[in-house]
Amino acid sequence: MDLTVIWAFIIAFAVFAYVVMDGFDLGIGILFPTFGVGRGRDRAMNSIAPVWDGNETWLVLGGGGLMAAFPLAYAVILPATYPLIIAMLLGLVFRGVAFEYRWRDPNHRAFWDAAFTGGSFVAAMAQGMTLGALLQGIEVADRSYAGSWFDWFTPYTLLCGLGTVAGYALLGATWLIWKLDGEGQVHARQLALRAAVATILLMGAVSLYNIFLNAEYADRWLTAPEIYFAAPVPILTGLIAFSMIQAIRKDRNSKPFWLAIALFFFGMAGLGFTMWPYVVPPGITIWDAAAPERSQIFMLIGVAITMPLIIGYTAWAYWVFRGKVDDEGYH
Amino acid sequence: MFEQFDALLLARIQFAFTVSFHFVFPSFSIGLASYLAVLEGLWLKTGKQVYLDLFKYWIKIFAIAFAMGVVSGIVMSYQFGTNWSVFSDRAGPVIGPLMAYEVLTAFFLEAGFLGVMLFGMNKVGKKLHFFATLMVAIGTLVSATWILSVNSWMQTPVGFEMGANGQFLPGPSWWDIVFNPSFPIRLAHTVTASYLVVAFVVGAVAAWHLLKDRANIHARKMFSMAMWMAALVAPLQIFLGDLHGLNTLEHQPQKVMAMEGHYDSHPNGAPLILFGIPNSEEKRVDYAIEIPKASSLILKHDLNAPMDGLDTIPDDEEPPVGIVFWSFRIMVGIGFAMLGLGIWGLFARWRKGLYEWTWLHRAAIVMGPSGFVAVIAGWITTEVGRQPYVIYGLMRTSEAASPLDAPAVAASLLAFVLIYFAVFGAGVWYILRLMSKTPETGEVGAMRGDVGPIRTAGITPGPAQNREEI
Numbered sequence: 001m002d003l004t005v006i007w008a009f010i011i012a013f014a015v016f017a018y019v020v021m022d023g024f025d026l027g028i029g030i031l032f033p034t035f036g037v038g039r040g041r042d043r044a045m046n047s048i049a050p051v052w053d054g055n056e057t058w059l060v061l062g063g064g065g066l067m068a069a070f071p072l073a074y075a076v077i078l079p080a081t082y083p084l085i086i087a088m089l090l091g092l093v094f095r096g097v098a099f100e101y102r103w104r105d106p107n108h109r110a111f112w113d114a115a116f117t118g119g120s121f122v123a124a125m126a127q128g129m130t131l132g133a134l135l136q137g138i139e140v141a142d143r144s145y146a147g148s149w150f151d152w153f154t155p156y157t158l159l160c161g162l163g164t165v166a167g168y169a170l171l172g173a174t175w176l177i178w179k180l181d182g183e184g185q186v187h188a189r190q191l192a193l194r195a196a197v198a199t200i201l202l203m204g205a206v207s208l209y210n211i212f213l214n215a216e217y218a219d220r221w222l223t224a225p226e227i228y229f230a231a232p233v234p235i236l237t238g239l240i241a242f243s244m245i246q247a248i249r250k251d252r253n254s255k256p257f258w259l260a261i262a263l264f265f266f267g268m269a270g271l272g273f274t275m276w277p278y279v280v281p282p283g284i285t286i287w288d289a290a291a292p293e294r295s296q297i298f299m300l301i302g303v304a305i306t307m308p309l310i311i312g313y314t315a316w317a318y319w320v321f322r323g324k325v326d327d328e329g330y331h
Numbered sequence: 332m333f334e335q336f337d338a339l340l341l342a343r344i345q346f347a348f349t350v351s352f353h354f355v356f357p358s359f360s361i362g363l364a365s366y367l368a369v370l371e372g373l374w375l376k377t378g379k380q381v382y383l384d385l386f387k388y389w390i391k392i393f394a395i396a397f398a399m400g401v402v403s404g405i406v407m408s409y410q411f412g413t414n415w416s417v418f419s420d421r422a423g424p425v426i427g428p429l430m431a432y433e434v435l436t437a438f439f440l441e442a443g444f445l446g447v448m449l450f451g452m453n454k455v456g457k458k459l460h461f462f463a464t465l466m467v468a469i470g471t472l473v474s475a476t477w478i479l480s481v482n483s484w485m486q487t488p489v490g491f492e493m494g495a496n497g498q499f500l501p502g503p504s505w506w507d508i509v510f511n512p513s514f515p516i517r518l519a520h521t522v523t524a525s526y527l528v529v530a531f532v533v534g535a536v537a538a539w540h541l542l543k544d545r546a547n548i549h550a551r552k553m554f555s556m557a558m559w560m561a562a563l564v565a566p567l568q569i570f571l572g573d574l575h576g577l578n579t580l581e582h583q584p585q586k587v588m589a590m591e592g593h594y595d596s597h598p599n600g601a602p603l604i605l606f607g608i609p610n611s612e613e614k615r616v617d618y619a620i621e622i623p624k625a626s627s628l629i630l631k632h633d634l635n636a637p638m639d640g641l642d643t644i645p646d647d648e649e650p651p652v653g654i655v656f657w658s659f660r661i662m663v664g665i666g667f668a669m670l671g672l673g674i675w676g677l678f679a680r681w682r683k684g685l686y687e688w689t690w691l692h693r694a695a696i697v698m699g700p701s702g703f704v705a706v707i708a709g710w711i712t713t714e715v716g717r718q719p720y721v722i723y724g725l726m727r728t729s730e731a732a733s734p735l736d737a738p739a740v741a742a743s744l745l746a747f748v749l750i751y752f753a754v755f756g757a758g759v760w761y762i763l764r765l766m767s768k769t770p771e772t773g774e775v776g777a778m779r780g781d782v783g784p785i786r787t788a789g790i791t792p793g794p795a796q797n798r799e800e801i
Contacts, residue, residue, distance in 0.1 A: 049446070049449075049450065050445075050446025050447070050449070050450050050451070051446055053397075053398075053401055053441075053442040053445055053446070054439065054442040054443050054445075054446070056401070056405065056442070057434065057438045057439050057442045059405065060404075060405060060408050060434050060438055061431070061434045061435070061438075061439075063408050063409050063412070064408055064427070064430045064431050064433070064434045065431050065434070067411060067412060067419055067423050067427040067430065067431075068423065068424075068427025068428045068430060068431040069427070069431075071419055071420050071421075071422075071423025071424060071427055071498070072420050072423075074411075074412045074416075074419055074420075074423065074427075075412060075416035075417065075419045075420035075423070075733075076416070077412070078409060078412030078413045078416060078419075078733075079412070079413060079416045079733040079734060079735055082413055082733075082735060082739055082743070083739070083742075083743075085409055085412075085413050086413065086743045086746065086747075089405060089406045089409060090746060090747075090750055092402055092405055093402040093403070093406070093750060093751075093754055094750075094754065096398055096401060096402035097398055097399060097402060097754055097757075097758060099398060100394055100395045100398045100758075100761075101395075101757060101758065101761060104395065104761040104764075104765075105757075105761060143420055143496070144416065144417070144733075144734045145416070145733075145734055146734075149736070149739065291423065291424040291427065291428075292424050292494070292498075292500045292501065294424075294500070294501040294502075294503075294505075295424045295425070295427065295428050295500075295501055298428050298501070298505050299428045299431050299432070302428075302431065302432050302435050302436070303435065306435040306436055306439070307435070310435065310439045310443070313439075313440075313443045313444070314439070314443050316443075317443050317444070317446050317447055320446075320447055320451050320454050320455055321446065321450070321451070321454070
């Protein structure tokens with residue numbers, strides 16, 4: 001397997017890790033207003049306070065890694081989705097500082113709670129729309145973005161944005177089923193159920209839309225021999241969705257959360273299969289955008305050494321704060 | 332209001348604004364993380380409550396500063412692509428991997444252990460907690476190392492090859508790229524600056540509380556530590572700054588010409604212009620107060636050494652002299668003021684007046700924010716001084732920007748300005764409020780929540796029991 005393909009998988013892994021990990025804490029931000037002022041919100045917030053910063057670091061790896069491994073893609077995608085990226089960054093500013101500020105300023109806690117929710121929603125929506133803008137294709141000329149101002153604003157990208165919001169809410173709610181008990185858990189279950197239905201419907205809609213989006217995507221999913229590889233994806237996704245809803249109704253621990261992650265995994269695998277081998281459809285393949293071999297090798301050494309350590313101490317940090325928020329009561 | 336600006340100028344203003352705002356926080360948190368590690372280490376070693384109290388006092392401030400650094404830093408990591416896409420495409424193969432290493436070796440380390448550092452003492456015990464604090468402190472230093480390597484490579488680019496598509500490609504040795512000529516001294520100068528920033532902030536907070544109560548043991552301990560740092564590190568920093576200047580003279584002579592205000596060449600020893608008003612149209616410094624031949628003495632260690640001026644440089648390769656000239660003087664002036672306070676502190680200690688001399692305390696309060704001003708002035712000197720290039724001598728800033736229209740950049744700039752002042756203004760206000768509280772015995776850590784059942788393992792005694800613990 002050549003280095004460029006390895007790097008495509010590494011970046012995909014970073015994006016997936018980001019989407020799942022920051023997904024659940026952005027999701028909690030999105031669902032925050034439905035929790036009662038006081039204990040309900042505090043517990044929801046405290047369930048992610050020790051880990052949100054690490055979760056968000058995957059976004060920096062995704063961005064920095066993209067620049068390092070596929071500089072041309074980084075240089076095309078970001079100007080093409082400029083307003084979305086700026087909105088996402090500012091949304092992350094608001095929700096990031098809210099973690100600290102809401103405790104420091106009880107008189108304005110309502111404001112910072114709103115900033116937490118608003119920032120989380122904007123970031124999630126912008127991320128989904130960015131993905132949509134990428135999938136629908138970016139116009140490129142002379143190694144630069146050549147489209148116009150509002151190419152990123154279409155019904156399709158809006159659909160992708162809403163799907164991401166729903167998906168993050170699902171991750172957040174299932175995380176809270178795991179981390180809360182009593183009334184909080186009951187509430188999280190209701191939220192998770194609604195978010196699950198919304199996520200599944202929107203995933204389906206985006207998938208269908210993809211097929212009509214361009215002929216190449218349709219060929220990939222609907223003609224032999226690709227269809228033999230492609231077909232299991234929606235079938236497995238459906239099975240996972242079914243057992244996830246069962247788990248959301250009954251399970252008291254982590255099962256709904258892991259199944260929600262599995263749902264995301266197959267969703268992203270499907271998108272990867274749709275895009276492959278383009279990093280910026282319709283014109284730039286991963287090989288067009290790839291950094292030279294020396295850059296790839298240098299970074300691969302770094303990833304090989306540090307990634308096991310990162311996964312190790314990140315897992316340890318989660319382990320330290322394991323259990324229900326109240327039982328263990330680290331806050 | 333933006334019609335007269337072009338997209339390039341707006342993008343430059345946006346980068347200058349976001350990076351200046353951002354760097355205030357890491358320059359504080361790099362030094363503060365090390366200070367926290369020292370405090371916790373001293374607590375573990377001596378068992379003295381005062382160190383634990385100070386640790387908990389400052390960790391609340393650290394938590395806010397760190398959060399602001401994280402969110403403003405994420406903006407920076409995307410700013411390269413949003414506003415400088417041509418630069419990212421061309422320089423990505425060289426600087427991208429260095430930034431990826433920063434994420435892998437530093438950001439994850441800091442973020443991974445931060446949660447335990449802030450909230451985990453009762454869960455993991457003292458020793459592991461200290462380990463987490465150390466990892467966060469080391470992470471901040473590793474992060475500085477990589478990003479300064481990137482910046483230094485842009486100032487003194489070596490070890491690359493030019494690709495057929497216009498990209499800068501790595502040469503055979505990454506060592507050459509990472510350890511480019513201006514990197515080691517820039518790293519030393521910047522990290523030392525961060526320690527000085529924290530020394531003067533801690534000194535000012537201590538002085539504030541000493542003025543209210545000179546018997547306060549926490550304030551006394553902080554003030555003593557801060558004044559030792561000022562006395563020892565300020566002279567070290569002046570020495571490092573001198574080395575940095577010599578390095579710049581060797582690799583980026585135009586920058587030094589602008590710093591010195593040398594429009595003309597001086598074949599028989601160049602004067603040191605202390606003050607004056609650079610007049611770039613007439614190419615002279617008006618109202619200059621100068622010491623004859625002193626510049627040659629400082630930079631070449633020879634009174635009569637010839638020094639080239641900006642008259643040897645084509646006009647379109649000159650940096651803007653006025654900004655560089657002034658920002659350099661602000662930085663140097665603050666450096667010597669810091670040294671002065673450090674010496675005053677030593678003298679006060681010798682005369683047993685360290686905790687008694689109210690004018691010393693007042694001066695320390697005035698000097699509290701000076702580190703930040705010096706850091707920003709220093710960065711303005713080095714960044715404006717390498718203009719018109721983004722990659723020195725090879726790629727102009729004007730060639731680097733994204734293909735964006737002015738209104739798009741103007742709108743995002745406006746959003747950044749409004750939101751940064753509001754959000755980070757609030758954060759600075761919260762920090763100042765924490766600083767105005769008197770540190771006390773049984774200080775509460777990074778408190779989380781005034782609700783819920785409380786469970787602490789009882790590592791710390793005292794009033795902390797009814798609140799959440801670090």
